[in-house]
Amino acid sequence: MSTPSKIQLILGDITKLPADAIVNAANSSLMGGGGVDGAIHRTGGPAILEDCRKIVAKQGGCKTGHAVITTAGNLPAKFVIHTVGPVWNGGHKAEAEKLANCYRNALQLAVENGCKSVAFPCISTGIYGYPIAEAAEVAVAAVQSFLASNDSIESVIMVCFDDANFNAISAALAKH
Ligand code: AR6
Numbered sequence: 001m002s003t004p005s006k007i008q009l010i011l012g013d014i015t016k017l018p019a020d021a022i023v024n025a026a027n028s029s030l031m032g033g034g035g036v037d038g039a040i041h042r043t044g045g046p047a048i049l050e051d052c053r054k055i056v057a058k059q060g061g062c063k064t065g066h067a068v069i070t071t072a073g074n075l076p077a078k079f080v081i082h083t084v085g086p087v088w089n090g091g092h093k094a095e096a097e098k099l100a101n102c103y104r105n106a107l108q109l110a111v112e113n114g115c116k117s118v119a120f121p122c123i124s125t126g127i128y129g130y131p132i133a134e135a136a137e138v139a140v141a142a143v144q145s146f147l148a149s150n151d152s153i154e155s156v157i158m159v160c161f162d163d164a165n166f167n168a169i170s171a172a173l174a175k176h
Helices: 035-044 046-059 095-112 132-149 163-175
Strands: 007-011 021-026 067-071 079-084 117-120 155-160
Touching (some): 021 035, 021 095, 095 117, 095 132, 132 155
Parallel strands (some): 007 155, 021 117, 117 155
Antiparallel strands (some): 067 079
C-alpha cells in the first residue's frame, strides 16, 4: 500500500528546513559545487566539507546513485545525506534507474541513522539536465515505493526551487 500522505511538497530553499536530514544533489567528488550543493556547503559551513573529506579518504568519493551522510553543520537539519544523481544523457544510459537509486539509498541511509523526516531537492534537474517531468515521475515512484515497504520514515518533503519542478512533482503525486 502506498502512503501518499507522508509526502509533502513545498516551494522553497532546502537549506532552511529543520528536517532530520536534508538530501544534497552532490557530485562524485563530494567536494562541493554549484546549485543546491553550493547552497548547502555555503550555508552549512566548513564542517560538512570536513566530513566529506573523511569519507573520500575512506572510500574515494560517492558513485552515481549511492549516498553518504555527514553532519549538517550550521544548518537547521541534523544531517546532510549526499547523493549523486545521473547526468542526463538522452535516457538510454539507465538514468531512471540511477535516479531512483538516489532516492532509495538516501532514504535507507536516513532510516539507518534514525531520521524520521527527510527533505529532498529535485535531484539531477539542474546542472545535470534531467527533464523535469520525467525526473518527477521517478522521484515520486521511488519515494512512494520506499515508504510502502518501510514504516520508520514519517515525513518526506519534496523541496522545489522553481514552479516548473513544483508543478511536475504535484502532477506526479496526483497520478500515483
Ligand atoms: N533548495 C532547493 N532546491 C534547490 C536549491 C535550494 N537552495 N538550489 C537549487 N535547487 P542542481 P543536479 C534545485 O543543479 O542537477 C552541482 O554543481 C535546482 O533548481 O543543484 O543534480 C553538484 O556539485 C534543481 O531543481 O543539481 C553537481 O556537480 C535541483 O535543485 C551538480 O550540480 C537540482 O539542481 C548536480 O546537478
